[in-house]
Amino acid sequence: MTTFGTELPALDGRDPLGFLAALGLLRVCADIRRVPTALSFSDTTACAILHSPYETAEEIADALRDVVESIPDSAVLPDGGAGFPPPSGSGKDPLRRSRDDFHQLMASHPEAAETWLPSLVTDLALDKQGRCAITPFTAPSGQQKLRTFFEKPLEAVRNEPQRLLEALVGWRRVEGFTGEYLDHRVLRSSSDDTEGRSRESGVPGATWLATMALSLLRITGDGHRLRATLWHRTGSTSVMLWPLWRPALDLPSVRSLLDHPTLAPRDRTPTVDSTLWPALGVFNVYGAERQRIPGRTFDGVLAPLSVTVT
Numbered sequence: 001m002t003t004f005g006t007e008l009p010a011l012d013g014r015d016p017l018g019f020l021a022a023l024g025l026l027r028v029c030a031d032i033r034r035v036p037t038a039l040s041f042s043d044t045t046a047c048a049i050l051h052s053p054y055e056t057a058e059e060i061a062d063a064l065r066d067v068v069e070s071i072p073d074s075a076v077l078p079d080g081g082a083g084f085p086p087p088s089g090s091g092k093d094p095l096r097r098s099r100d101d102f103h104q105l106m107a108s109h110p111e112a113a114e115t116w117l118p119s120l121v122t123d124l125a126l127d128k129q130g131r132c133a134i135t136p137f138t139a140p141s142g143q144q145k146l147r148t149f150f151e152k153p154l155e156a157v158r159n160e161p162q163r164l165l166e167a168l169v170g171w172r173r174v175e176g177f178t179g180e181y182l183d184h185r186v187l188r189s190s191s192d193d194t195e196g197r198s199r200e201s202g203v204p205g206a207t208w209l210a211t212m213a214l215s216l217l218r219i220t221g222d223g224h225r226l227r228a229t230l231w232h233r234t235g236s237t238s239v240m241l242w243p244l245w246r247p248a249l250d251l252p253s254v255r256s257l258l259d260h261p262t263l264a265p266r267d268r269t270p271t272v273d274s275t276l277w278p279a280l281g282v283f284n285v286y287g288a289e290r291q292r293i294p295g296r297t298f299d300g301v302l303a304p305l306s307v308t309v310t
Contacts, residue, residue, distance in 0.1 A: 001036060004055045005248070008168045010206070011048035013041045013244045016288040016302045017183040017206055020137075021167060022048035023254070024212035025060070030251040031215075032067050032078045038248035043283045051248040061165035064209075068157055068164070076150040077116060078212075084112040085120070085147040093145040096131045099123045119214050120146055125221025133226040135219050136238060139181045139290060139299040149180050150211050156204035167205025177202035182210050184291055184303035216255060229258050234268040239305055240288045241265065241272065247281040257282075271308040285309065 011025070012018040022039060029037040029052055038051040054060045067078055074082040086094040086109075097105050102123035106113045125133035134140075138149050156177060157163050166172050179186040179202025186202040217229040225233075230240050241263050249257065262276045263285060272285050291303035 001053055003036065003038075003051050003053065005040075005049050005051050006054060006057060006060065007042060007045070007047050007049045008057060008060075009045070009047050010167060010169050010171050013046045013048055013242075014284075014286050014304075015183075016240065016242075016286075016304065017179070017203070017210055018048070019242050019244075019286070020182060020210035020213045021206040022209075023216055024209035025050060025064075025168075026251060026254060027216055028064060028067055028078070028209070028212050029054075029060075033063055035063075036250075038250045039254060040246055040248045041244040041283075043244075043246055046244060046284075049248070057165060057168045061161075061168060064164045065161045068154065068161065068208075071154065076147060076154050077112075079111070080116045081109060081111040084109045084116065085145070085150065087147055088145055093140070093147075095121050095134065095146045096127075096129075097121070098130065099126065099132060102132050116215050118218050119216070120219075122219045122221055122226070125219075125224060125226035133219070133221060135214060135217070136226065136228050136231050136240075136290075137182070137214055137217065137302075139301070144180075152178070153180065153204055153208035153211055157208045160204070163203075163205035164208075165205070167203065167209055171203045171206060173201035174204055175199050175201045177204055177207075179203060179207045180211065181298075181301045182207060184301040187293065187301060216251075216258070230263075232263075232265050232270070234265055234270050237289065239265070239270055240302070241270065241285055241307065242287075243277075243280070243282040243285050245281040246283055249281075265307075269308045270305075271310055274309050 011022045026039040040049045071078050088094050121132050121134050123132045127133050178200050186200050219228040230242050231238050287305035287307040288302050289305045290300040292300040
């Protein structure tokens with residue numbers, strides 16, 4: 001099978017949403033479409049390069065559309081089962097369980113227990129309310145639940161499939177779409193709006209791809225404090241750090257690289273050591289943190305963070 005290296009200009013690996021969307025693209029092509037796929041990044045533009053049987057961005061977008069269309073109307077994930085994450089209406093999130101109820105949750109969703117559950121919730125850490133901790137890639141606001149985290153982006157690309165191509169070649173923001181707060185630029189002040197309004201404007205296609213990356217990003221804990229792929233404690237806060245690499249890496253190789261100890265920061269700056277980067281094919285590391293929104297009580301949006309490299 002012929003493999004093409006297709007650079008995707010909209011998936012900028014220096015940006016947290018761009019990087020997560022690139023991971024999601026790899027995961028969808030390799031795990032869901034089951035075609036030979038690898039991922040790398042340009043060391044000049046930092047854009048994602050997909051190595052696959054798809055020659056153009058249009059062909060990749062067509063493959064993504066097929067995946068979206070294959071998800072049953074009652075489901076929100078391509079491989080999590082119709083009832084996962086469980087819906088809740090206006091009540092509490094059914095995934096926010098006590099530790100005693102966690103094994104019942106796993107037994108109720110055997111398919112998701114193999115694919116998605118280990119990336120979304122763990123009984124090895126607890127939140128401030130004593131519930132099983134959830135992935136730091138979500139920042140629930142208001143009535144947002146883990147199901148709506150996946151449901152809203154999926155609904156957007158189902159209704160407008162062209163958003164999938166836009167995710168790869170040129171982002172177009174949609175007013176009223178929150179982007180699940182994976183993108184700090186979703187927040188537009190009144191000075192950015194022609195009518196003086198303060199609105200949220202996100203990128204549906206890139207957000208949907210980013211949500212598909214979460215099954216690669218496992219969470220665990222030490223009994224109390226959460227540990228998650230790409231996330232590191234620096235003092236009293238947590239930061240997200242990720243590498244960009246030159247060689248084309250398949251899905252198992254990417255999983256291994258994302259958990260490599262060389263990505264761990266040495267101090268609160270944060271500072272990372274580049275000594276082992278040449279052997280790993282890494283050419284830079286970037287960072288992000290949750291940025292609080294004035295007047296809001298949730299964890300905030302995922303915003304870029306400067307990283308010191310030595």
